[in-house]
Structure formats: C-alpha cells, structure tokens
Amino acid sequence: MNTDEKQFKALDLIEAIDWVKLRDQKKALIMVISNSVDYTTKSRLNGILDLLDNLQDFAVDTLDKNETDIFTFED
Numbered sequence: 585m586n587t588d589e590k591q592f593k594a595l596d597l598i599e600a601i602d603w604v605k606l607r608d609q610k611k612a613l614i615m616v617i618s619n620s621v622d623y624t625t626k627s628r629l630n631g632i633l634d635l636l637d638n639l640q641d642f643a644v645d646t647l648d649k650n651e652t653d654i655f656t657f658e659d
Contacts, residue, residue: 598642607640607654611656616629
C-alpha cells in the first residue's frame with residue numbers, strides 16, 4: 585500500500601467517526617478524570633483526552649465539520 589492509499593484509508597476512518605457520540609463520550613471521560621484520585625489513572629486518561637482533542641481539532645480545521653457538532657459548549 586502506498587502513502588496516498590494509507591492517507592485515504594486514514595481519512596475514511598476519521599470520516600466514519602460519529603462526532604456527536606464522541607463529543608458526549610469525551611464529556612463523560614472528563615467527569616471520570618475529575619473524580620479519579622489515582623495520579624497514574626488521571627495521567628493515562630488525560631492522554632486519551634488529548635487524542636480526542638486533536639481528533640476534534642482536525643475535524644473542524646481540516647474536514648470543515650461544524651464546531652457545534654464536534655465540541656461541547658457549556659453555558
């Protein structure tokens with residue numbers, strides 16, 4: 585598989601993400617992290633949170649997804 589084919593498959597994977605569901609799952613993860621007392625667990629979960637942040641940024645900045653579908657905006 586050449587580089588162009590790999591990039592195309594990666595974009596297919598990202599396009600297949602249910603962004604509204606991911607947004608809600610991220611919100612739940614943030615609640616779990618805030619209630620966690622174990623430093624190692626917090627650190628590991630924050631790493632996953634960083635990955636989700638980067639995916640969301642990519643969706644808005646590169647894929648032109650609607651910010652309100654991707655991010656949670658608190659009042």
